[in-house]
Amino acid sequence: MLPPFALERPDRLEDALALIGDDCLPYCGGTELLMAMKLNVLRPSCLVDLKGIAALARVEWRGDSLVIGGAVRHASLAADAEISRSLAVLTVVEQRVGNARVRTQGSIGGNLCFAEPRSDVATLLAALGASITLASSTGQRRIAITDFVLGAYETVREPTELLVEVLVPSARLKSGVYLKHQYAERPTVGVALVREGENGVWRLAVGAVGDVPIVIEVSSLDEIDAEAVADMTDPIEDISGGVDYKQHLVAVYVRRAVQAAAEDLGA
Amino acid sequence: MTTTAIAITCTVNGVKVERTVEVRRTLAQFLREDLSLTGTKVSCDVQICGACTVLVDGQPVSSCTHLAVDVDRSAVTTVEGLASEGRLHPLQQAFVEQMALQCGFCTPGFLMMAKALLDENPDPSREQIIEYLDGNLCRCTGYAPIVAAVEQAARVLGPAGGDSNA
Ligand SMILES: Cc1cc2nc3c(=O)[nH]c(=O)nc-3n(C[C@H](O)[C@H](O)[C@H](O)COP(=O)(O)OP(=O)(O)OC[C@H]3O[C@@H](n4cnc5c(N)ncnc54)[C@H](O)[C@@H]3O)c2cc1C
Secondary structure, three states, rough: OOOOEEOOOOOOHHHHHOEEEOOOOEEEEOOHHHHHHHHHOOOOOOEEEEOOOOOHHOOEOOOOOEEEEEEEEHHHHOHHHHHHHHHHHHHHHHOOOOOHHHHHHHHHHHHHHHOOOOOOOHHHHHOOOEEEEEEEOEEEEEEEEEHHHHEEEOOOOOOOOOOEEEEEHHHHEEEEEEEEEEOOOOOOOOEEEEEEEEOEEEEEEEEEEOOOOOOEEOOOOHHOOOOHHHHHHHOEEOOOOOOHHHHHHHHHHHHHHHHHHHHOOOO | EEEEEEEEEEEEOOOOEEEEEEEOEHHHHHHHHHOOOOOOOOOOOOOOOOOEEEEEEEEEHHHHHOOOHHHHHOOEEEEOOOOEOOOOOHHHHHHHHOOOOOOOOHHHHHHHHHHHHHHHHOOHHHHHHHHHHHOOOOOOOOOHHHHHHHHHHHHHHHHHHHHHHO
């Protein structure tokens, strides 16, 4: 049973921004928030539903860059034809987030703002060099995704701010692979390997295994030492495995990602 | 308007429903307790088992973790909405013929999830069926008969998929 709360359903961003705060939380799909409320981890007196705000529901291209509104659902991203043509690695990730119910309900903004470490989305966005825009009633700021997530369930977002958009710069020029090890509903390890253009640097991100994704840049795939990458991770010990096991998985998946990138992209 | 109860209008299995609902009520509670549609089951209550799956505007959701007020102006389909004119839906028929259930508690969720799959992809491969249903848990059957039932239903429904009996 959910504890009592009030619900606001604004259709303008300004109205939502005027409402949110310490005790009045943004609410989109509720896949994390309602669960936290059922478990009494969060006890807000009011929720502000973001689903009626058109400005947060857009997916658009600005030149080669992709801009995704904070309330866009995983299912829309997974089904977006232009994204699958121009940034197929995002389609791969979105088609396999959780299960089809979580993809129907859950949003990209909710995924990032909740900052549950086992996120495929945050890992890929880190490799893509993405940034997010936070808005409040007094202004906006843009932050690199790697600076946004501070730790498990912790971001730099102030309670009065909303994540309004995710920006993937030069998205059309990027290509990459994403592999994950997952035996239950969330990933144990996720590895993204992305390059911009034919001769650009490679960005490798390893996520889900530690509190935040780690990101490494190399100019050629040969420079990636899978064992050394595994040593750089700081795995969370949990029901899906201990530190040694997870570091072993990281090395295996980094090797596979390098091999897949070499094959797929003719590197 | 700040409010703890909202008047909503929706259709449930094609029937128009107008109610004032407390915002903290989940869709599962609304269906089971307010509308007496007890076909939808609640098991894990944390979106992992899939027993509570219903369709909202054709898309699968976990009704245990979905506010009832969020179906305002939407069409909800529950397991009770599958059969029509006294005839089982091909998915239900296939579940019976393939013995894809034992205790039956997870079955409504599997049926609705499979319906969502076939509506989207009328001719799924075995791997696609397994992947799509991997967020639904069954403790009795060992899954193989469930996958076989979905394959059978896909053959019976043909290219029109689940939509033929929406
Ligand atoms: C069973 C299950 C399996 C999952 N599997 C995966 C997986 O495999 N890979 C993966 O990457 N993720 C996975 N997830 C996480 C999933 O992607 C997120 O739960 C979902 O995207 C959250 O979005 P939401 O709209 O439901 O957020 P909500 O629950 O509505 O909100 C989450 C939090 O973010 C805040 N918030 C929401 N939107 C905004 C915004 N625009 N601005 C500021 N704050 C905001 C809320 O106040 C709340 O604190 C899984 C989740 C579940 C429940």
